[in-house]
Amino acid sequence: MIDKIFSNLTRFSALLILVIVAWIFVELFNQSLEAIHAFGFDFITKDEWAPNLEKFGAYAAIFGSVASTFLAMLFAIPVAIGVAIFLSEIAHDKIKGFFGVSVELLAAIPSVIYGMWGLFYFVPIIRDIFGGMGIGLLSAGIVLSIMILPFMAAVTRDAMNTTPDILKESAYALGGTQWDVIKDVIIPYARAGIIGSIILALGRAIGETMAVTFVMGNVHHTPKAITDPTTSIPVTLANEFAEADGSLYFSSLFELALILLVMSFVVIAVAKFYFLRKERRGV
Amino acid sequence: MTAVQKRVLVNKIVLGLSTLSAVIAIAFLFWILGVLVMKGVGALNWNIFIFEGSPPGYEESGLKHALVGQAILVGLATVIGVPLGILAGTYLSEYGKNSKLAHLIRDISDIMMSAPSIVIGAFVYAVVVMPMGHFSAWAGSIALAIIMIPIILRTTDDMLQLVPGTLREAAFALGAPKYKVIMDVVYRGAKAGILTGVLLGIARVGGETAPLLFTSFNDNFFTTNLNDAMPSLTVTMFNYAISPYDDWQQLGWAAAFILSMFILGLNIVGRLILFFGKRK
Numbered sequence: 001m002i003d004k005i006f007s008n009l010t011r012f013s014a015l016l017i018l019v020i021v022a023w024i025f026v027e028l029f030n031q032s033l034e035a036i037h038a039f040g041f042d043f044i045t046k047d048e049w050a051p052n053l054e055k056f057g058a059y060a061a062i063f064g065s066v067a068s069t070f071l072a073m074l075f076a077i078p079v080a081i082g083v084a085i086f087l088s089e090i091a092h093d094k095i096k097g098f099f100g101v102s103v104e105l106l107a108a109i110p111s112v113i114y115g116m117w118g119l120f121y122f123v124p125i126i127r128d129i130f131g132g133m134g135i136g137l138l139s140a141g142i143v144l145s146i147m148i149l150p151f152m153a154a155v156t157r158d159a160m161n162t163t164p165d166i167l168k169e170s171a172y173a174l175g176g177t178q179w180d181v182i183k184d185v186i187i188p189y190a191r192a193g194i195i196g197s198i199i200l201a202l203g204r205a206i207g208e209t210m211a212v213t214f215v216m217g218n219v220h221h222t223p224k225a226i227t228d229p230t231t232s233i234p235v236t237l238a239n240e241f242a243e244a245d246g247s248l249y250f251s252s253l254f255e256l257a258l259i260l261l262v263m264s265f266v267v268i269a270v271a272k273f274y275f276l277r278k279e280r281r282g283v
Numbered sequence: 284m285t286a287v288q289k290r291v292l293v294n295k296i297v298l299g300l301s302t303l304s305a306v307i308a309i310a311f312l313f314w315i316l317g318v319l320v321m322k323g324v325g326a327l328n329w330n331i332f333i334f335e336g337s338p339p340g341y342e343e344s345g346l347k348h349a350l351v352g353q354a355i356l357v358g359l360a361t362v363i364g365v366p367l368g369i370l371a372g373t374y375l376s377e378y379g380k381n382s383k384l385a386h387l388i389r390d391i392s393d394i395m396m397s398a399p400s401i402v403i404g405a406f407v408y409a410v411v412v413m414p415m416g417h418f419s420a421w422a423g424s425i426a427l428a429i430i431m432i433p434i435i436l437r438t439t440d441d442m443l444q445l446v447p448g449t450l451r452e453a454a455f456a457l458g459a460p461k462y463k464v465i466m467d468v469v470y471r472g473a474k475a476g477i478l479t480g481v482l483l484g485i486a487r488v489g490g491e492t493a494p495l496l497f498t499s500f501n502d503n504f505f506t507t508n509l510n511d512a513m514p515s516l517t518v519t520m521f522n523y524a525i526s527p528y529d530d531w532q533q534l535g536w537a538a539a540f541i542l543s544m545f546i547l548g549l550n551i552v553g554r555l556i557l558f559f560g561k562r563k
Binding site: 002003006007009010011012013014015016017018020021023024027028031078079080081082083085086087089090091099102104105106108109110111112113114115116117119120121146149150153177178179180182200203204206207208209210213214234237238241242253254257260261264265268269272273 | 290291293294297298300301302303304305307308309311312314315316318319366367368370371373374375377378379384385387388390391392393394395397398399400401402403404405406408409410418429432433436460461462465486489490491492493496497500517520521524525535536539542543546547550554
């Protein structure tokens, strides 16, 4: 009797996860319906965002999300791979331990603090170098890249460390330099894992809210230059959700949230099902 | 230059560049941590724990409201999320095992773990805040619990699977029903691991800001009313930091420091438990 109750309780809890995920999609979709009916496809191609006129176009926010994420990846990928090579092939054990602790430290810092640091300490430097307000796409991209860097480096390092020593030793025995071994043995061997970590980091960067909210600017215009202030989907939600009035305004914000959820869901699912699954099989 | 010389040169350049990347990464780390500690410690004083929020310019201004609010929000999220997460993890490890359903739930919860937290906030707004008609601590805690559940589910699942099957068989052979085996044998064997998962889950939601912006909202006054908007350290930090007032910004940094130390502490304790638990 108790046995049955207990097993049903656990089954219920497990199924609840699926219910919540499905519910999130359905609820966001339902809430978006009004905006979907009002604007149709124009919602994602127009960038006029004028709550007072009840005109909503998400192009600037979508563009800002994609562009800031792209910039973040552009900065973070080479550095993360460099760090991973350093850690798996060059560094002594002591430095590895030190770096491991550092990564934990960085991962433990709430993202709102990255935003505060970015606004008060990093934005002025960008402003001095590139002119303009300092707040904008470029600052957002760099702050994001710093946030995802430790995670990407750690996962890439783990993937590289799975390369069997015997493969590396064979390559060295053939006269390969360390770089030869890295590019011809380690990177091909760890490729699926490295790509998987990059895509997971991309998924994080798209949805990251607080670190970007400080330094992005929250201006609903598609930027003309990389230093222009703009907005992204999470930034718009963070800034406007609590203050929105009018059901069409809310509905448009919900549609933004739905778009963001679909984007990140697809990205993470690709990483999980394709690249990281493959790696697991390979090992 | 011979081919060999060229390869050696390229090798040196690449290794130099990757060392440089590591230096850059560490430099940013110390910059951010340095700012956090310098600004945070500088802004710490006893007033922070004694007084609640005041308009800018007041001497007697503190973070008591936010500290208590944060504790209530995270505590309530823990009460909701931990049992559900552990029970769901138990299903995967002890009942579902390798069934298609169990794998589906594992995959979905992995994806959920990386879903944007602000979207969870929007969802909770739609299903809790709108029907209630106002922001509330309940809404904030539910949002945090939804973020916490997949983390606890996955660690529980992993940790229960580490418990040797022979232990279960021994208990079954003594005639124990399955729930007793799970409660008295499996949970006991995985105690350290589950506790670590719980601590890491709490640490993860403790730093969340985005889902609280429009669920628990914020308040500058001390409250313990769960049906009302509830201040939190993270949202307070956000509001104070973007305010133009010097003393509010100071409080923002103090909040940042206190919260980071708390989260870091949870992470360290969690890993220590796991470390010593494994060594036994």
